[in-house]
Amino acid sequence: MIMKWTADRDLDAFRKYFEDQWLFSLSFWYEGSANLSPPINNGLESLNGKIKQMYTLRNKLSLSSFLQTAERILYDWSLASVNTPFAIQTEFTNDLATRAYQWLQKLDRTKVLHVGAASYVVPSSEPKMGTSLWVQYYQSMSWNSYGEFTDWLNSARLVDFSSLTLPLFCSCKYGLKEYSCVHSLGLIMMWDHRKVPQVLGIRRGKGHPKKVKLALTKD
Ligand SMILES: [Zn+2]
Numbered sequence: 001m002i003m004k005w006t007a008d009r010d011l012d013a014f015r016k017y018f019e020d021q022w023l024f025s026l027s028f029w030y031e032g033s034a035n036l037s038p039p040i041n042n043g044l045e046s047l048n049g050k051i052k053q054m055y056t057l058r059n060k061l062s063l064s065s066f067l068q069t070a071e072r073i074l075y076d077w078s079l080a081s082v083n084t085p086f087a088i089q090t091e092f093t094n095d096l097a098t099r100a101y102q103w104l105q106k107l108d109r110t111k112v113l114h115v116g117a118a119s120y121v122v123p124s125s126e127p128k129m130g131t132s133l134w135v136q137y138y139q140s141m142s143w144n145s146y147g148e149f150t151d152w153l154n155s156a157r158l159v160d161f162s163s164l165t166l167p168l169f170c171s172c173k174y175g176l177k178e179y180s181c182v183h184s185l186g187l188i189m190m191w192d193h194r195k196v197p198q199v200l201g202i203r204r205g206k207g208h209p210k211k212v213k214l215a216l217t218k219d
Contacts, residue, residue, distance in 0.1 A: 032149050035141075036158055036171040090168070090180045100185035107186065118162040122183050124172070127155040157183050 005015035022029060031039055052058050055069050111131045113121045115138070121131045129137075134156040143149040160169040161184070168188075174181035 032146075032153070038173075038176045042177075090178075092180055092185055096180060096182065096185060097189075100182040100189060103182040104186040104189055107190075109190070112187070112190075115158075116162075119158060119160045120187060121156050121158055122187070123156055124154055128152075129155045131156050159183050159187055161187075 002015060002019065005011040005018075028034065051073065055073055061069060107122070111123045113131050113135055115121055115135055121135055121138075123131055127134075128151045134152060137143065137152045138158070143152060157175070158169075158171040159175075162169075168179065168184035169175065170181045170183045172181050172183055175184060
């Protein structure tokens with residue numbers, strides 16, 4: 001592409017701008033440059049939306065009212081972070097546990113590959129390549145086109161348990177965003193660290209459960 005632009009005299013100035021800006025100065029702007037990290041900025045957009053909805057009401061503010069508003073935002077958010085602190089551990093919902101268990105039943109365990117201290121590769125729901133080829137690409141990073149890259153990216157998930165504390169890492173979109181997904185929880189279940197969720201619908205025996213009496217009380 002660069003060579004093609006260079007050959008065209010009218011495009012050459014643009015070629016130089018593009019090269020300086022997007023290849024030399026900001027070289028990691030493209031999808032895939034920070035591999036296995038979230039490719040979206042939903043968090044940022046959500047915050048931006050809240051500012052418009054709750055504070056500026058979509059109006060452009062004059063400098064003086066902007067500063068007042070910014071102060072109010074900082075005050076509110078500082079209080080909010082005290083009242084609602086960051087979660088320090090991941091909660092697995094029962095629904096996720098059920099889905100992880102179902103995922104595990106369908107999983108071909110021979111496709112789960114161990115690729116490093118505490119990293120595992122598991123096939124995705126619609127893989128376009130096997131996990132061993134996936135690992136080869138992961139190590140060589142030798143995709144020939146963007147299409148090849150996305151096919152690779154969507155064919156398997158990298159699950160990592162190396163950090164001693166939660167969150168668990170998984171490269172699927174739920175793992176990246178919510179720090180918990182069927183893949184990480186499913187693998188934990190596979191190793192039997194977390195009990196399989198109780199099957200719903202199993203009933204207790206008839207009648208009320210017996211009240212257990214203290215051992216030394218008289219009837
Ligand atoms: Zn996952």
